[in-house]
Amino acid sequence: MKSSERRRKTISADSTLEFTPSKPLTVGIELELQLLDKENLNLTNGIGPLLKCYPRSPYIKPEFIQNTVEVISKVGENTAQVHAHLAHLVKEVRQTCLTLGMELCAAGTHPFDKELALFTPLPRYLRMEKDAGYLGHAQITFATQVHIGVQEAAEALYLMHAFKAYLPLLIALSASSPFWRGYDTGFASYRQRVLAATRSYGIPPSFNDWQHFMDFYNALQRAGMIQTINDIHWDIRVRPHWGTVEVRVMDAQPTLTESMQLASFIRVLAAYLLAHSETSIENMPHALPWWIEKDNCYMASRLGLEANCVVDKNGSFKSIYEIWQAVQAEIQSYAYSIGESRYFEQLIKRVAERNISYQRQRNVYQATHSCEKVVSVLINELEDDLACG
Template identity: 25%
Template sequence: MVTVGVEEEYLLLDSATGLPTAECPRVQAVASALPSVRDGEVTPELLQAQIEIATPVCKTLEQVATELRRLRAAVRAAAAAVGCRVAATGAAPARGGTCTPVSEGERYARMRDRERRLVDEQLITGMHVHVGVPDRAAAVAVVTRLRPWLPVLAAMGANSPLWDGADTGYASWRTLLFGRWPVSGPPPAFTSEADYEDRVHALLRARLITDRGQLYWHARPSERYPTVEVRVLDVQPGPADAVLYAGLVRALVLRALADGREGVPLPQVSGELLAANTWWAARHGLSGSLCDPRDGRQRPAATVVAALVERTEHELARLGDLSVVEAGVDRLLLLGTPAQRQLQAYRAGGVPGVLDLITQDW
């Protein structure tokens, strides 16, 4: 069974104002002391108003769901003990007038000095899916084969329509904010592991990035684990939403590995088309059409989502995940993306209504 793991980032919000609050050190300390939490499962992120959880290596989607429920409950309980709330949203709906301090450590301090306002505005949170692969060369090849489908995942998982208390007009404002970093967005089409390393070494040698942790592509070979890491998704409202993408991403990676073994040519999609399609997905989510990766033409969003499921159907069935993913897609198309749900709450109750939605009990 091919392994899968999930990392999720959350925002910490003041219980009274709903604004980001720098309580990560205290929340992390309380959560890490709980008997249900193991070492290293709850960690800081760049800003002290963010916190991250990481599941153990999982073999089944049922296990992913169980671990996410456990860790989300721990962080929620710790935040309540400290006096703040945990928000599962891709971007802070409101920010206030002061900058959130960075977390402790030389690396984060260096980033604050170097990237300036990008760091100040990094009040965004994502979901990262790790899928086990045989080796580094396979990971690089998989990243290239995943490229055309990453905007579809971004559209499906959009969960950040608000910023500074207003509707941005985008389903995933996080995608736009994160895309401002020097090395971010859709990954290049790598021809080999050597090509990947040459490109990364060139960036490091030129001092355009400070370390490999700043390779913020939407998919990349992990530097810590023998996995491909897909990081295009906004953090999801609940475990059921997250499990859908853990299943889809794992199946996409398996399909890519199979294509490599069968000698299927690498997909030919230009960088400009992929970048524009990513913008389109962030702008519209599933509210209209999407560019179909199969031929580069616009089609109804539901049709393109169905094509993604069809592409991975064999792998999903082999893993026993098909019914879970199909149910998740049906729910998504019925209820709309998390961004659409946030906008419904915003129109009904303004920012307070959104805060109630994104901090509700998972």
């Protein structure tokens, strides 16, 4: 096939994407969980046997690497509804894994596994393997992804832009990947550094309106850079067919409850931002020049809550913990008004106690000098959380 023909072939039906409205502030969550060998706690390429037990489930899916299972929630009116559904699913998946000689756990990276990943043999993933080369086999990371429903395309683009200022905060609150291939990386979220090497991850552009976004999207298709919207892996992206804004920057969380806390925060923040879309918001982060945004995210991945972030174009800075305190105080009333106070208050307490996963993992390692023990604790955290849910 000639190059021009190959490029024309990439322009698919969704080159004229239409935005499908959703009920405002509905929520959905996707969890990427690690499949482990029960004996040695290394990652294992177990998605094939696992999926044979769920041949038609819309909620249990493969990811591009075979050591991952993605568990997808129903759309919920609030986070509590999503939690109930995911708890049932993850309990069932965990029991199935045990019968197959696997364990289940969650974190942004596996603390000590050194094997390259195998791609799942599905057409899209095989195309990704061809495009990514070695990078794809080394991209062994796990995420929590949260979808927020919006009514129209303009709101989706506004939220995608407004959320950018909160990416460093979300990175710090979710950081759960301090270890990589047996080493303490010195980062709270080393997952961010792994993804930084890849082609389509990172901070999204901003768009003036839907036509501006469509012009950009169609240009990517004509250039053969993407085939569909699924090939764009920004930290925040619009999902037109679902009518959502998807926040993808967070590490996978060791427990379902922690994932729900993050989802609840995002939902509350979305409610606040949509209510103030026409006003200037004091004491809240704002979009900055791209290079500063990029460095803020780097520092958040490096130092977590202890990082300093630039907060204006003059170079003034605050710690992420200070930013968190200002943000949570400003938006807390919205947590009550949309029924999210339970998870939101849990998150406030956990941050105050410095009980973020990267901190707990380091505490375990400092006490035991064992990455294997870190994984054992991650397994137990998920098991105990499911038992309480």
